[in-house]
Amino acid sequence: MTDRDTRHKNAMQKLKQHVDDKVAAATEERGLLMVFTGNGKGKTTAAWGTVTRALGYGYRVGVVQFIKGLWECGERERLVEDLNLDVAIMATGFTWDTQNRESDTAACLEVWREAERMLADPEVYLVVLDELTYMLKFGYLDIATVTAALENRPSDQTVIITGRNAHRDLLAMADTITEMQEVRHAFNNGLKARRGIDF
Template sequence: MTDNQEIPSRSEERKAERHKQRQQKVKATVDAKIAAAQEEKGILLVLTGNGKGKSTSGFGTVARSVGHGKKAAVVQFIKGNWDCGERTLLEGAGVEFHVMGTGFTWETQDRDKDTQAAKTAWEAAEKLLQDERIDCVMLDELTYMVSYHYLDVERVIEALKNRPKMQHVIVTGRACHRAIIELADTVSEVLPIKHAFDHGIKAQPGFDY
């Protein structure tokens, strides 16, 4: 040992040993969970809450699916026909899109028109939810359609329950109906801490859409 090398103190050695023991316990817990998780099935993922990033997270999962050579499809409720960076990218990768196309309900202010548009989009979703060739289906902003009673929640639940066994589904949007949350395998809530728009910063292409 050279003069420049320091001999670890007893306290540092004890600290390192305690860290090692903690990590061994963590590893044992994780290994046990991995060993217990043997079932393979399609996952119903709900991304809800009032924070920004629900659709972004959902599209990330769709991109992951495509990256593994899986076939994916997206139905967008609420959204209009404006440019969508994710759609441009994913359609180029072979992802099928169905867009409700009426825009936000506070823009249309036409309940009958919105209801009919929602039903048309949902009919496309139902076909995807019956198609064994589709590995992953994203139902973007579906929660609003149920909250506004444009779609019957029982009809939605029935389609989700009876989809192909290995088909993954992603549901996004605020205030997800309790029945969908109860059916879901994984639920994440995105909470708002700060949002640029609330401070007068406009939505920008390439970042917000």
């Protein structure tokens, strides 16, 4: 065995011990609050990936889509026939298109009632609140209402919240925070969003 092979083996043994120790220390079992935020692409896509994973194990999943409701969504189109998936959509589209705070707030509150129903249901294993952060930023929803629903959800239920500029109270509550960082985005260089890739 060469010196490099020996160093590699020793490094992998240390890494394995570190991982084994972390696994042994992780004894608490409950649902998580996860926040996918940041200005980079992929927050919703990551959430849909987790939806697919949960459905693959036969769990019930609820998805509430704020903001992008009228847009095509390849993941939603593919998974919508799964009987374990419940999707609620704020059917107004982008707020910069509607430009009507009153109607956007009403639409938000209507779909939020669906979110509250899902968050109160112990049979729903995973709830995705897609683009929820904007509802808080624009003042369509009150942060106290959202945090109360999250705090009172069933203990085994995991929630994923997506969107830029996540509220500090959500970040404080979260078990896992992933920040997507934009390094370069094709759209900013004049490339159109592609069906099946971007939506």
